[in-house]
Amino acid sequence: MPELPEVETVRRGLAEHVAGRVIDEVTVLHPRAVRRHVAGPEDFAAALRGQRVSPPLRRGKYLWLPVADDALLAHLGMSGQLIVGEPDRELSSHTRIRFTFRDGGPDLRFIDQRTFGHLLFSVGGAQLPSVIAHIAPDPLEPAFDRTRFAARLRARRGGVKRALLDQSLISGVGNIYADEALWRARLHWARAADRLRGPDVSRLLDALQEVFAEALGVGGTSFDSLYVNVSGQSGYFDRSLAVYGREGEPCPRCGTPVRRDPFMNRSAYSCPVCQPRPRNGRT
Numbered sequence: 001m002p003e004l005p006e007v008e009t010v011r012r013g014l015a016e017h018v019a020g021r022v023i024d025e026v027t028v029l030h031p032r033a034v035r036r037h038v039a040g041p042e043d044f045a046a047a048l049r050g051q052r053v054s055p056p057l058r059r060g061k062y063l064w065l066p067v068a069d070d071a072l073l074a075h076l077g078m079s080g081q082l083i084v085g086e087p088d089r090e091l092s093s094h095t096r097i098r099f100t101f102r103d104g105g106p107d108l109r110f111i112d113q114r115t116f117g118h119l120l121f122s123v124g125g126a127q128l129p130s131v132i133a134h135i136a137p138d139p140l141e142p143a144f145d146r147t148r149f150a151a152r153l154r155a156r157r158g159g160v161k162r163a164l165l166d167q168s169l170i171s172g173v174g175n176i177y178a179d180e181a182l183w184r185a186r187l188h189w190a191r192a193a194d195r196l197r198g199p200d201v202s203r204l205l206d207a208l209q210e211v212f213a214e215a216l217g218v219g220g221t222s223f224d225s226l227y228v229n230v231s232g233q234s235g236y237f238d239r240s241l242a243v244y245g246r247e248g249e250p251c252p253r254c255g256t257p258v259r260r261d262p263f264m265n266r267s268a269y270s271c272p273v274c275q276p277r278p279r280n281g282r283t
């Protein structure tokens with residue numbers, strides 16, 4: 001699933017190719033793609049026709065295009081792609097929504113193989129759409145407060161990885177970057193959040209910011225090859241992953257084979273030496 005660096009890469013692409021342009025037609029090819037827009041596909045399309053798109057914004061894994069006081073909000077889900085290209089190219093079978101522009105230039109397509117992603121029109125949502133107002137700031141936002149995050153994290157009863165995946169505590173972090181940041185900070189994923197010391201949290205936040213910045217620099221991670229930027233290109237950070245998806249391969253720091261544990265119906269990857277398992281670990 002796309003995490004912060006992937007969504008930010010898409011946001012930057014939209015800023016370059018779509019911001020400032022006026023939407024002409026909106027065609028919803030699959031109603032599931034606008035299922036969270038309660039007024040339905042027709043209302044969704046009508047609300048956006050003729051609107052000028054402002055520079056896109058992002059919080060965590062959500063991005064939105066402000067249009068006047070409102071917003072077009074996107075969540076890519078597992079496999080959603082926002083692709084900009086020549087308007088006369090063929091429609092792929094997984095195209096869910098198509099936007100054309102008054103200037104007759106490149107169009108914007110929401111393509112989603114597994115249809116877990118969605119778009120919606122948020123009335124009054126230009127600054128921050130109300131449906132994502134409960135989502136915590138992400139660690140690359142100026143509004144992110146390290147002290148407040150540390151206090152809230154250390155009030156948690158569960159393990160540190162579970163806390164990192166909770167978008168109401170910190171947003172933008174998913175399985176890949178949680179595992180990578182914990183490895184960099186030398187913390188086991190099952191460490192009890194309420195037993196972390198100040199320096200642990202500080203190291204973890206530094207690691208998160210660092211791994212996000214590095215991944216952004218190479219266009220994100222295209223681990224399952226579904227994530228691409230607005231031009232359809234993959235990111236390259238999968239080549240720099242230290243532990244995620246690397247069970248049995250040597251830890252880049254100490255050479256010990258990377259371990260995979262079952263975790264919340266998914267996996268947690270760690271180095272058994274760099275990240276010793278705590279005696280009273282918690283999921």
Ligand SMILES: [Zn+2]
Nearest residue numbers: 251254271274
């Ligand atoms: Zn190691």
